[in-house]
Amino acid sequence: MTRPRVVLLHGSVTNAALSWGSQATLADRFELVVPNRPGFPPNPPVERVDFDADAAWLEGLVRAGDHLVGHSYGGVVALLAAPRLSLASLTVIEPPAFGVARGNATVERWLAAAARLPRDSVRVHLEAFLAHVGASFPLPDPLPPDLRQGAEAFYSERRPDEAVIPLEPLPYPVLVVTGDHEPAFEAVADVLCARLGAERLVLRGAGHAVQRAPGFNAALEAFIARRSRELDA
Numbered sequence: 730m731t732r733p734r735v736v737l738l739h740g741s742v743t744n745a746a747l748s749w750g751s752q753a754t755l756a757d758r759f760e761l762v763v764p765n766r767p768g769f770p771p772n773p774p775v776e777r778v779d780f781d782a783d784a785a786w787l788e789g790l791v792r793a794g795d796h797l798v799g800h801s802y803g804g805v806v807a808l809l810a811a812p813r814l815s816l817a818s819l820t821v822i823e824p825p826a827f828g829v830a831r832g833n834a835t836v837e838r839w840l841a842a843a844a845r846l847p848r849d850s851v852r853v854h855l856e857a858f859l860a861h862v863g864a865s866f867p868l869p870d871p872l873p874p875d876l877r878q879g880a881e882a883f884y885s886e887r888r889p890d891e892a893v894i895p896l897e898p899l900p901y902p903v904l905v906v907t908g909d910h911e912p913a914f915e916a917v918a919d920v921l922c923a924r925l926g927a928e929r930l931v932l933r934g935a936g937h938a939v940q941r942a943p944g945f946n947a948a949l950e951a952f953i954a955r956r957s958r959e960l961d962a
Contacts, residue, residue, distance in 0.1 A: 733796055733817070733957055735759040738787070740801025741778075741883045742855065744769040744875060748800060751941045758950065764790055766803065768882040770875040778802075778886035784809040791816070794960075796953050800940055801825060801862075805889045808921075811903075812895050818956045820904040820949060821921070822939050825862075827890035827913065829920045839913035840890060848884075855880045863910045863936035896924035903927035904952050908939040928952070 735755070739748035745763040755761060766783055768775035783806040791797060793815040799807030804824030811819050830836045839861075846857040852872065859865045872880060905918045905927045914937075922929050935942035 732758060732760045733953055734762060734792065734794065735796045735798060735953065736762045736764070736791055738764070738797065738799040738803035738807055739766060739769070740799075740803045741886060742859075742876070742879045744771075744879055747875070747879075749940065752946060755946055755950065759796075759953070762790075762795075766806070768878075770878045774878060774882065776885075778882050780805050780809055780887060780889060780892050788813055796820070796956070798822070798949065799824065801937065802886070802889055805892050805894070808894045809892060811899055812897070816899075816901050817960060818902045818904070818953060819899065820906065820952065822906045823908060823914045823937055824917065824921075825889040825914070826892055826894050826917055826921070828892055829894050829896060829924070830913075830916045831890075833913075833916045835912035836916050839911070851877075851880050851884045854884060858883070863908070864938050865936075894921075896920075898924075898926045902952070902956055904930060904949075906930045906932065906939050906945070906948075908936055908942060909933050910936050 737749045739745045745765045749763050765772050767786055768778050787806055787810045791814050794817050796818045797807050797816050798820040800822040804821035805826050807821055808824060808826060827836050827840060843861060846854060848854045856868060903925050905921050907914050907918045909931050921927055930948055932939050932942035932944055
């Protein structure tokens with residue numbers, strides 16, 4: 730039996746290896762495709778990370794019938810490309826697609842606070858941002874080369890709230906996953922679920938890195954398995 734092909738698309742700062750380590754056990758049941766987005770190691774640096782450019786890159790990577798999972802900025806990229814992809818399913822984990830919820834008080838407060846984060850250096854900005862986004866962890870000093878490159882890519886990336894997300898229902902199931910640690914992400918998820926007809930999953934305990942939360946792998950596997958049964962029926 731052919732295993733479902735699952736593409737795991739990482740977010741900002743960390744590359745695929747650092748982002749998806751908790752999903753390695755899924756390789757027993759799925760064909761995992763874990764690419765590094767342009768600008769992230771081992772790929773060479775890019776002048777600027779841009780969600781539109783990444784969406785075009787993603788179109789050349791994904792195959793018809795894939796299950797696509799995007800975390801954070803990778804979720805924004807996935808949402809942008811989704812209408813042009815013949816997917817089996819789409820899962821997005823706390824995408825910072827704040828443009829879909831402008832005017833929401835929690836979103837406006839989050840964006841205003843993000844705009845005030847210090848930019849004295851790449852490291853200072855990264856430390857402040859990780860705390861703000863709910864993914865704080867002690868940074869080694871000096872930063873390892875891979876993390877340094879990811880931090881520099883993040884420092885100059887195009888703001889994800891500028892993305893114009895298509896908000897029409899897609900011809901395949903969509904799952905939106907949040908961690909219930911930041912109301913702004915919940916507000917975005919509310920809009921996505923209402924406009925895309927998506928399912929909602931809340932898993933607490935891992936902050937913004939919800940893919941590391943207890944129960945995530947089992948929930949993703951169940952979602953994909955259910956869709957695979959529908960396609961086989």
